[in-house]
Amino acid sequence: MNINVALRARTPKLHFTRLCLSTARPCTTLPEPTLHVGRRSGASVSLVCRTAGGRRGREFALYEYREKVDSRELPSDASEVHFNVSVNEGDSGSDRLFCCLYKTKRGCFSAFSPYLKLEQRDVAPPPPTPALPPPLLSVEPPSGAVSRGAVLSFSCSVPALGGQSGSRPGPEGDPPTFLLLRTPERAGAPAVALRPQASRAAGAEARPGVFAVGPVTAGEQGAYSCMYQISKDRGAVNSSVSNTVRVTVSDAPPAPTLELQLQTDVWRLLCTGSPSYPGAVFSVYAADGELPVDTRRASATEHRARFPVPVQNATAARYQCQYSVQLGSYWSHSERSAPLVLTKEISPTPTPAEPAVDLPLVLGSFSAAVLFLCSVALAVVIARTQVKAAAEKKKKRQEAQFWSQVHARDHVVELTLRRSSFSSQEWVGGGTETTPTTPPLWNPLTTFTAPLHPR
The missing domain is CATH 2.60.40.10 (Immunoglobulins)
Structure with a gap:
């Protein structure tokens, strides 16, 4: 009997001894098996050692690193064997390497399978808690x-x-x-x-x-x-x-009003909302209906909408209206109006409804009129002040021209000088009385050069 000894290396570099006992015919090299994880149950894992190439083995062995941990000798040849490995919670931080081999009925051993690293995720989690029903x-x-x-x-x-x-x-x-x-x-x-x-x-x-x-x-x-x-x-x-x-x-807007109005010999439903929400979307509903019969959007300056009278089969029907406005990112809906009863066969011939007094419109018109009158009065006062100022300037200009002409004239005054000295003969013969001649009068304010003599 010949004994052949072979050394086989796997990563990490480990050397295992394979003994092949041969009789007359030597053993051929058998392909290596495969090792993978099978079922998971609680704290144990099933490792499956499976032959390759259609080979079948009589005895299977499981190794952890270098140590043989389990072996199975079967009564008949098989292609795979399951090994149960227990896994503890304390093993989560360590690496566990497993490999396997098999031996045929003739006693020929296969090569070692590649190492299988058993990780914590390969361990079956605890059974899930039954889901609680939603409330x-x-x-x-x-x-x-x-x-x-x-x-x-x-x-x-x-x-x-x-x-x-x-x-x-x-x-x-x-x-x-x-x-x-x-x-x-x-x-x-x-x-x-x-x-x-x-x-x-x-x-x-x-x-x-x-x-x-x-x-x-x-x-x-x-x-x-x-x-x-x-x-x-x-x-x-x-x-x-x-x-x-x-x-x-x-913030629900105020409830609208719904009335029947005759417009150009045609009956219409008039739904009037709050003047604070122009351009709203108006809808007409049957009194017991959830969906609108008709929907219309008012213009940007109107707070009311007109609808044609709906076609009805009943003798009498009740209708309501509602309007919706967009406030930011959401729509605000008003309450529905009071029900309006419409009869089919007998319809009164009312006179056209007088338009209701629109208080905001009246106040706006009055404010515009007052503002216009104030503007006119202010314009008149400003114009009068400007005219008066212009007249004052003109008067002052005329007076300035007058006085400039007066002062520009040449004031020349002729003064007659009479001799006031006497000769010695005249002084000695003082027996003769000399009556002094009265000098002519002169007015400094006159513009005439001729002297004035008193009368």
Whole structure:
């Protein structure tokens, strides 16, 4: 009997001894098997060692690194064998390498399979916790459309309790924790979780799963949903999210008026809204209908719309109208008008309805008239002041010209000088009386050169 010893290397470089016992005919090199992960169950993993090339083996062996950890000798040849390997939680940080080989009935050994690295993700996770049924969310009022300042009441209930907003006990009998989620209308805004505010009636205890939201503002508008949590050994378990309830908060415009009007011998329905909302969208409804019979948009300067009388089969029918305005990113809808009864066979012949007094239009016209009169009066005062100033300037200019002409004249005065000395003969003969001649008078203000003599 010959003994052949062969050394085979695998990564990492390890040397294993293969013994082939041959009788008359030596063993040929058998192809290496493959090793892969099979079933996962709890803390154990099934490793499958499978032959290649249609070969079959009688004995299979499993090695961890260099040490043989398990082997199977079969009563008949097989192409694969399952090995169960236990995995502990403490092994998550270490590398575990496995390989296998097989031996035929003749005693020929195969090469070692490539190493298989067993990682933590190959271990079966713990069995999942049964999913909790989603709750049911309802709101009061059911439509979800409220005005600013109203209070909303949400009820988050578990369907298994017959629709009652109570608690479903956890493992220790503790009631679940309910959460109300709000997704704002603004794109990209995160959801907000609201804690329940239990409503309290007189002499009644708080009910879990009931939320009171309000007085509401535009910030509370959006889509609402709820969920609940149950305490488990490993922590809180969340349920699925409930159905979505949409809440619309608006400043409702005043209700419109609907009347029958005769216009150019044709009956029409006139729906008049608030003058504060021109260009609104008007709709006519049957009194018991949810969908509009007709919808029209008013012009940018009008706050009313006219509709043709709807064709009706009944003897009498009631109609209402409503208008909607866009406030920012949402639409605000007014309340419906009072019902208007239209008869089919007998229709009174009313005189054309006198147009109602449009107070804003009257006030605007009066303000325009007052402004026009004030403008005219101001223009008159300004013109009169300018004319008066021009007259004053002209008068001053004329006076200045007059005085300049007066002062420009040549004032020449001739003065007659008489001799006042006497000779010695005349002084000696003083017996003769000499009467002095009165000098002529001269007025310095006169422009004449001739002297003035007194009369």
